[in-house]
Structures are given as C-alpha cells and as structure tokens.
Amino acid sequence: MKRREQRLGKVIKQEISTLLERKVNDPRLKDLVSVTEVQLSSDLRQAKVFVSILGSESDKKEMIAGFNSACSFLQGQMSLHLKLKHTPQLSFHYDDSIERGAKLLKLIEQASDE
Numbered sequence: 266m267k268r269r270e271q272r273l274g275k276v277i278k279q280e281i282s283t284l285l286e287r288k289v290n291d292p293r294l295k296d297l298v299s300v301t302e303v304q305l306s307s308d309l310r311q312a313k314v315f316v317s318i319l320g321s322e323s324d325k326k327e328m329i330a331g332f333n334s335a336c337s338f339l340q341g342q343m344s345l346h347l348k349l350k351h352t353p354q355l356s357f358h359y360d361d362s363i364e365r366g367a368k369l370l371k372l373i374e375q376a377s378d379e
Contacts, residue, residue, distance in 0.1 A: 269309075270305045270307070270309065273309060274302070274304065276347065277312055278314075280346060281339060281343075284339055284342050284343075289335055289338070289339075291334065292331075293328055294328065294331045294332065294335065297318060297319055298317070298328060300315070301316065301360045301362060302314075309351065310353055310354060311353055311354050311356070312354065312356070314355055314357050314358070315357075316329075316358070316359065317360045317361070317364075328359075329357060329358075332357035336355050339355060340352055
C-alpha cells in the first residue's frame with residue numbers, strides 16, 4: 266500500500282470510529298464495535314472497512330446489516346468532515362482477528378500452565 270493510502274486509511278478509520286461513538290443511533294452498532302482496518306483502492310475511490318465485535322453469529326450478522334444501512338450516513342458525514350476531492354465508497358466487512366487473537370492467548374496460557 267502506498268503511503269497516501271495508508272494515511273488516508275488511518276484518517277477514515279478514526280473518523281468512522283468517532284461517528285460511531287457520537288452520531289450513529291442504530292442499536293445494532295452500539296455494542297463493542299471496533300474498526301480494525303481500512304483498505305483503500307489505488308485510486309482512493311473504494312474503501313473496505315473491517316469491523317469487529319465480540320458476540321454470537323447473529324450479533325455479527327446484525328452488525329454488518331447495521332453498517333450497510335448506516336453506510337450512506339457515514340459517507341455523508343465523512344464528506345463534510347474530510348476535505349477530499351472524492352469521498353470513498355465504503356463497504357463493510359467482518360474481521361475476526363480479535364477473536365483469533367483471544368483464542369491464541371488462551372492456547373498460550375494453557376501451554377504455559379502445563
């Protein structure tokens with residue numbers, strides 16, 4: 266990834282996190298939701314936003330549905346706050362890296378106890 270894509274990805278990640286905290290009223294997105302990564306296309310017009318939540322499979326599906334319904338709101342707010350020529354089209358994807366990390370830590374603890 267180029268440096269500009271990385272910097273803009275960090276800015277978008279921070280902006281979405283702030284919007285989730287302060288402005289989004291969807292109850293599906295009020296749980297412990299974290300934006301883990303943003304990957305931008307080389308032309309900066311598409312952004313894949315990876316989000317994570319600790320919960321059941323139904324919670325995860327509801328979270329993605331909540332993000333899909335809030336997508337236009339988030340893009341509109343981003344276009345107001347970020348001074349970009351083109352606001353990237355957002356797409357939301359579930360990221361299970363936090364769960365995998367928790368499982369790995371549990372396995373390490375079990376191995377060290379034995």
